[in-house]
Amino acid sequence: xxxxxxxxxxxxxxxxxxxxxxxxxxxxxxxxxxxxxxxxxxxxxxxxxxxxxxxxxxxxxxxxxxxxxxxxxxxxxxxxxxxxxxxxxxxxxxxxxxxxxxxxxxxxxxxxxxxxxxxxxxxxxxxxxxxxxxxxxxxxxxxxxxxxxxxxxxxxxxxxxxxxxxxxxxxxxxxxxxxxxxxxxxxxxxxxxxxxxxxxxxxxxxxxxxxxxxxxxxxxxxxxxxxxxxxxxxxxxxxxxxxxxxxxxxxxxxxxxxxxxxxxxxxxxxxxxxxxxxxxxxxx
Numbered sequence: 001x002x003x004x005x006x007x008x009x010x011x012x013x014x015x016x017x018x019x020x021x022x023x024x025x026x027x028x029x030x031x032x033x034x035x036x037x038x039x040x041x042x043x044x045x046x047x048x049x050x051x052x053x054x055x056x057x058x059x060x061x062x063x064x065x066x067x068x069x070x071x072x073x074x075x076x077x078x079x080x081x082x083x084x085x086x087x088x089x090x091x092x093x094x095x096x097x098x099x100x101x102x103x104x105x106x107x108x109x110x111x112x113x114x115x116x117x118x119x120x121x122x123x124x125x126x127x128x129x130x131x132x133x134x135x136x137x138x139x140x141x142x143x144x145x146x147x148x149x150x151x152x153x154x155x156x157x158x159x160x161x162x163x164x165x166x167x168x169x170x171x172x173x174x175x176x177x178x179x180x181x182x183x184x185x186x187x188x189x190x191x192x193x194x195x196x197x198x199x200x201x202x203x204x205x206x207x208x209x210x211x212x213x214x215x216x217x218x219x220x221x222x223x224x225x226x227x228x229x230x231x232x233x234x235x236x237x238x239x240x241x242x243x244x245x246x247x248x249x250x251x252x253x254x255x256x257x258x259x260x261x262x263x264x265x266x267x268x269x270x271x272x273x274x275x276x277x278x279x280x281x282x283x284x
Contacts, residue, residue: 036259036263036264036266037265037266038063038065038266039064039138039245039247039266039267040055040056040059040062040064040066040068040267040269041068041248042055042068042070042083043056043058043067043069044058044064044270046270047062049090049114050083051070051082052121052123053121053128053129054111054118054121056129057132059271060132060137061272062271062272063272063275064137064272065138066137066138066139066140066168066265067132067137067139067140068140068170068247068267069129069139070083070142070144071126071143071145071149071153072085072098072144072149073097073098073145073149073152074097074098074100074101074102075098075100075101075104076102078101078102079153079156080102080105080124080125080126081125082097082110082123083144085098085144087100087105089113090110090113091109091110092113098145102125105122105123106122106123108123109121109122110122110123126141127156130162133162138167138168139162139167140168140190141169143171143173143176144171147176147179150179153180154180154183154184154187157184167187168190169188169189169190170189170192171191171192174213174216177189177190177217178217181217181219189217189219189220190219190220190221190222190243191213191219191222192222192224193205193210193213193228194228195224195225195228207237210222210224210237211237211240211242214237214240220243221237221242221243221244222237222242222243222245223245223247223265223267224245226247226248226254226258229246229261229263230261231260231261234262234263235262238262243264244262244263245263245265246258246265247266247268248267248268248269249266249267250269250270250274252274252278252281255274255277256278256281
């Protein structure tokens, strides 16, 4: 074989192997733009008043994979969607949700504080929020009150037309997660936690404390503030069989770092913009 022919054949084989390996890499690597869910924090809450029907409709229009909403119990035992226990931030009235009936709550404007164009927007019930959820989409239900809400919630979810796998129950309150797991273990639950620095400058809770808590609660995973989602922590929890999710991320570069760390969903106030930014960055 001539030297020229040998070089030509070698080059051809090398290029073929390179293409083959590139195709394999593309097939094996996760498509972060399509497989990592984007969760709309209180709906698309940058564009519309948080935890309202307009915010949830906007989230779906922006292509969110799921919505996240906060829920309290009214005086007459109705689950309503609102973050704060006191409605002053939204209405200017210094009143507690738990001290007002649904009828009373519905008399207040929960939209004007965000933008005058949302004047007349009322506080939604859980049932009203559930009716916005399309087939194949999910809702992350954050229980802000104590476990007394759980039996009412579970009864309502059981009679809902949505599939069981469309619900994710989340809470900072361990007793809430435990109550859901004991009553309806088929429902997915995540324990919520943020992080603080101890006197030695270490983040608390530690990875080991999180693992112990998840094991004790029997939950499916954790959702943390993004500042605690280090690659090592995410890896440790996933290797232990738990899911790792983060909130609240509104910057593209941060979202990219978290995706590389292996988080399994990102909660954001700007679902459309974040998804488009991630897609644009990955396509460069």
